[in-house]
Amino acid sequence: MPPIKSVSLSKTPASKKRPHHHGDLRVALIDAGVELVNEHGADALSIRKVAAKAGVSHAAPAHHFASLANLRTAVIARAHLQFASQMREQIKLANKDDPRAIILAALKGYMDFAFENPSLFHLMFGGFEKFDDDEEFTRASDLSYGVLSEICAPLLPGKAGEEGNQILVWSIIHGYVGIMLNRNSDQYEDADPAVLLELIFPDLPLRDPA
Amino acid sequence: MPPIKSVSLSKTPASKKRPHHHGDLRVALIDAGVELVNEHGADALSIRKVAAKAGVSHAAPAHHFASLANLRTAVIARAHLQFASQMREQIKLANKDDPRAIILAALKGYMDFAFENPSLFHLMFGGFEKFDDDEEFTRASDLSYGVLSEICAPLLPGKAGEEGNQILVWSIIHGYVGIMLNRNSDQYEDADPAVLLELIFPDLPLRDPA
DNA sequence: TCTGCGATCTTGACACTGTCAATTTAACTC
DNA sequence: GAGTTAAATTGACAGTGTCAAGATCGCAGA
Structure with a gap:
């Protein structure tokens, strides 16, 4: 009995x-x-291996990714989706009316992702060649940086302006996580963004909620 | 005329x-x-290429580095030497009696190295496999972290203790540089550690110089 | 001085990688 | 149903890390 020829249901969205x-x-x-x-x-990412894992020939990926670097970029883009969503999930759990709690929640999501997916994290921020002109990548990474600017919005602009706050918050969490990941000790559990943030902003200088 | 047999000067240190x-x-x-x-x-580092560059056969490096990862570790160790020395050079230029100036000088050395050698920097901190048990590597990276603990020594221990100060300073510069390197924009010149540090420590809480 | 001997380097091979070209296959349009 | 195009296959190539075997150098002991 020959396989049913899928009958071209054509119920799939035309695109x-x-x-x-x-x-x-x-x-x-x-x-x-x-x-x-x-x-x-991160080194294990290879065209031939993803092809094998997907059950296609070694040259099949070429039609979807022009090069290994393109595949990397796509994987990084995917990682950004999960990264941003993990931060947003934590934010949802926080008190909507407490900007400080929201920031801490986002940072917790940040750290959770990094410690649960260290290799992906390294791939994202470890200096591999990326294609910033890639639309998919840009859209995905914008999601991550969107979370950042959102949680920093209530902060009172400091000496370096609004962007200064964002850079400051991002730097501190980014650098801290990078350090913790780099010493390959396994005690990530002492990592506490709240302590860290309290060190930077003893009392978070919020905007006047006018 | 046969080549002069190098006469075994034996004036080289016996080791x-x-x-x-x-x-x-x-x-x-x-x-x-x-x-x-x-x-x-960083991806261009290969055993066969360093062998070719040094004018030896492709398998010669095997006797000095058990694997590519070992070669990487050795290159990273070398980079740490330059990294630490670049920070120390800046420190030398600073006023010895001004702990704040010393910290800023070290951070300037940090940023200079990172922006002048972005690929090396990525190799050092980009999450590649390293061998922490490697003696050469440990000695070299200890030089870098030694600079850090030294410049932080005059700081008044905060809520998170002495180590908290070190992590804080290191995080902020590490994260900031990482961000600046990641956006592959070319305007690194706006990067100013002094501004950054001022944001963190509006007035550096120094120990009582007793 | 000669003879080992061990460390160092070379040659050759193997499996694996990314990438290209030519070919076959599937899916869609007319 | 035929023809066209996109997608996947097979095959090849240069380059990679790594291993095994052999050659070669430099030095210690006779």
């Missing part, structure tokens, strides 16, 4: 194409890439 | 060995590695 025998190779490859990085480190 | 026809292959390989990273990025 989507279902090529060959694979459902959505591009996202499958990115999925495989994220897994690879998480399990075996 | 040094001059094998085969190459003077000091190990350091030559590290030199080549630093060059490669500086010129073509």
